[in-house]
Each structure stands twice: as C-alpha cells, then as structure tokens.
Amino acid sequence: MRKILVTGALGQIGSELVLRLREVYGKDNIIASNRRIKEGHMNLIESGPFEIVDINNMDQMSKVVGKYKVDTIINLAAILSAKGEKDPSSCWNINMNGLINVLELGRAKDLQIFNPSSIAAFGSSTPPDKTPQDTIQRPTTMYGVTKVAGELLCDYYFKKYGVDTRGVRFPGLISYETLPGGGTTDYAVHIFYKAIQHKRYTSYIDKGTYMDMMYMPDALEAIIKLIEADPSRLEHRNAFNVTAMSFEPEELAASIRKHIPDFELDYDVDPVRQEIAESWPNSLDDSVAREEWDWNPKYDLDTMVKDMLEKLKDKLGEI
Numbered sequence: 001m002r003k004i005l006v007t008g009a010l011g012q013i014g015s016e017l018v019l020r021l022r023e024v025y026g027k028d029n030i031i032a033s034n035r036r037i038k039e040g041h042m043n044l045i046e047s048g049p050f051e052i053v054d055i056n057n058m059d060q061m062s063k064v065v066g067k068y069k070v071d072t073i074i075n076l077a078a079i080l081s082a083k084g085e086k087d088p089s090s091c092w093n094i095n096m097n098g099l100i101n102v103l104e105l106g107r108a109k110d111l112q113i114f115n116p117s118s119i120a121a122f123g124s125s126t127p128p129d130k131t132p133q134d135t136i137q138r139p140t141t142m143y144g145v146t147k148v149a150g151e152l153l154c155d156y157y158f159k160k161y162g163v164d165t166r167g168v169r170f171p172g173l174i175s176y177e178t179l180p181g182g183g184t185t186d187y188a189v190h191i192f193y194k195a196i197q198h199k200r201y202t203s204y205i206d207k208g209t210y211m212d213m214m215y216m217p218d219a220l221e222a223i224i225k226l227i228e229a230d231p232s233r234l235e236h237r238n239a240f241n242v243t244a245m246s247f248e249p250e251e252l253a254a255s256i257r258k259h260i261p262d263f264e265l266d267y268d269v270d271p272v273r274q275e276i277a278e279s280w281p282n283s284l285d286d287s288v289a290r291e292e293w294d295w296n297p298k299y300d301l302d303t304m305v306k307d308m309l310e311k312l313k314d315k316l317g318e319i
C-alpha cells in the first residue's frame with residue numbers, strides 16, 4: 001500500500017484530500033502535515049498521522065519521509081495568487097525553494113511527486129478561449145511565475161533524474177469544508193456563505209469575467225486518478241489542463257437564485273484581483289487529460305451549486 005505525505009494539508013484542498021485518501025488507502029498510510037497547526041482541523045489531525053512539516057525545512061521533511069517510509073508526496077504547501085502579490089518574495093520562497101526540496105527528496109528516495117499547477121500559469125498573451133494544453137505561458141503574477149517554473153522543474157526532474165512527477169493545472173476550486181487561502185477565484189466560494197447568511201453578496205470580481213472552476217470532489221478524484229494513472233499513457237505528466245465549468249459572477253448568481261430566489265449580487269471591484277482574473281483564461285481545453293488518464297468531472301455549474309448550498313446550510317446550521 002502507498003505511504004503518502006501530504007504537505008500543506010490544512011489548506012483548502014488538503015483538509016479534504018487527506019480524509020478522502022484515508023478512505024482509499026487506509027488511515028495509517030496518509031501522513032498529513034502543515035507548517036503550523038491551524039484552528040478548526042482537530043478532526044483531520046486526530047484521524048491519522050499528523051506532523052509539523054515546513055517544506056522549506058529539508059531536514060524536517062526528510063525525517064518525516066524516513067520515519068513513515070513515505071513513497072509519495074502530494075505537495076500542497078504554497079502561497080496563492082492574491083496573497084502572493086502582497087508578499088512576492090515569500091511566494092517565491094515557498095512555491096519554488098520548497099518545491100525544490102520536495103523534488104530533491106523525490107530524487108534521493110525514489111518518491112512519486114504530485115505538485116499542482118494552476119490556471120495562473122497562463123497570462124494575457126495566452127489564447128483565452130478553450131486554452132490549449134501546450135500554448136503561450138507569460139503570467140504576470142508572482143504566483144503564476146512560480147507555477148510555470150514549477151511545471152518546468154517537475155518536467156526537468158522527470159527527464160533528468162527519472163523522478164515520477166505528475167500534476168494538473170487546477171482552476172478555481174469551490175468547496176465548503178475550508179475557506180480558500182487567498183486566491184483570485186475565492187469569490188466563487190465566499191458568495192455561497194453570503195447567499196445563505198445574508199441573501200446578498202458584493203463581488204470583487206466584475207460581471208462578465210469568465211474563469212474556469214471545479215467542485216472539490218472532482219479535484220480530489222483528479223489527484224487520485226492521476227497518481228494512479230498508467231505511466232506509459234502519460235505524455236505530458238505535469239501540468240495537465242483540467243476543468244469542470246467556466247462561468248462569470250452573474251451566471252453563478254442565476255444558478256444560486258434557483259434555490260434562493262431573492263439572492264442579490266452587486267459589485268465593488270478590486271482592481272488587483274480583477275486584473276489577475278482578466279489575465280487568466282476564460283475556459284480551458286482539457287482534452288489531453290481526458291485522453292491520457294480518462295479525466296471526466298462529475299459536477300457542472302447547477303449540480304455543484306445545489307450540493308454546495310445543501311452542504312453549507314448543514315454546516316452553518318441553517319434550515
């Protein structure tokens with residue numbers, strides 16, 4: 001059975017991925033880690049092994065890999081787009097120097113490495129509609145720079161050292177368990193909290209701004225499917241385009257109104273995040289992932305909205 005170390009496990013993805021992986025591979029085989037304990041995660045921490053690991057601390061990470069005989073690292077520790085623009089040097093340090101540590105461990109101990117990229121790896125010179133798998137990548141955020149460099153670095157470690165690196169370019173992820181950690185697509189999560197609690201949301205992303213999105217259950221299955229994929233079918237390995245839906249704020253609001261008819265949406269656009277959003281694709285072409293490892297998301301806009309509202313109402317204790 002695999003032994004998987006998940007870094008950054010108390011973030012938006014990790015807090016759900018760890019529990020899903022523990023269902024699939026057994027609770028003792030999934031080592032959750034984060035650089036610090038965060039409030040609200042005692043369930044996860046107590047559901048299996050948990051260690052404090054800072055990916056910028058090679059010694060610490062290496063000891064945990066040795067202690068548990070880890071054979072796979074899913075590296076989720078990172079600084080996302082909006083936070084990265086506030087502190088570009090930390091963004092570079094964690095997303096790049098941390099990743100190099102992960103890859104070096106992969107090389108030394110023959111580990112499989114999953115490292116997610118993002119739609120942020122594209123920029124305004126990228127074809128924005130049905131963005132192809134292989135295309136122009138000139139991002140304008142520090143986060144995007146680290147994501148392109150990370151894709152290349154993972155390719156390099158595979159080609160040069162034979163490290164089994166794999167990854168996808170995730171779109172904005174929508175989930176109800178843990179709030180997003182400071183990205184540009186976060187509006188598409190915050191809107192649900194406000195819709196349930198106040199029937200009103202003020203969006204920092206302008207109407208008409210399309211971005212790719214995905215519901216968390218599909219994102220978790222993408223990770224598991226790709227780490228398990230037959231390597232002989234993988235021509236791209238790292239940075240597969242994956243998407244499940246593309247919408248702009250008015251379309252999301254219209255879908256929410258099918259369940260909360262008096263929901264109101266207005267705008268107070270944040271120029272920084274708006275500029276970032278406009279530099280990203282409107283919609284990705286994910287046909288290569290479908291061909292090479294049978295990627296096939298289950299949720300579209302309406303099924304995601306229905307499930308999100310049900311689950312979040314439960315969580316927030318609303319009827």
Ligand code: NAD
Pocket residue numbers: 007008009010011012013014033034035036053054055056075076077078079080094098116117118119169170171172173174179180181182183185
């Ligand atoms: P997040 O910000 O919610 O979580 C990141 C976690 O990493 C946090 O718990 C943080 O405490 C931890 N962390 C930060 N620095 C660390 C360090 N040096 N060592 C160890 N832990 C550290 O992020 P997320 O949304 O879960 O994203 C995980 C990965 O997926 C990132 O690489 C991100 O770029 C990518 N991704 C996420 C999305 C999304 O919408 N959530 C979209 C595209 C790509």
Ligand code: SER
Pocket residue numbers: 080081082117118119120143170171172173182183184185186
């Ligand atoms: N959700 C992420 C962000 O907005 C995309 O990588 O930063």
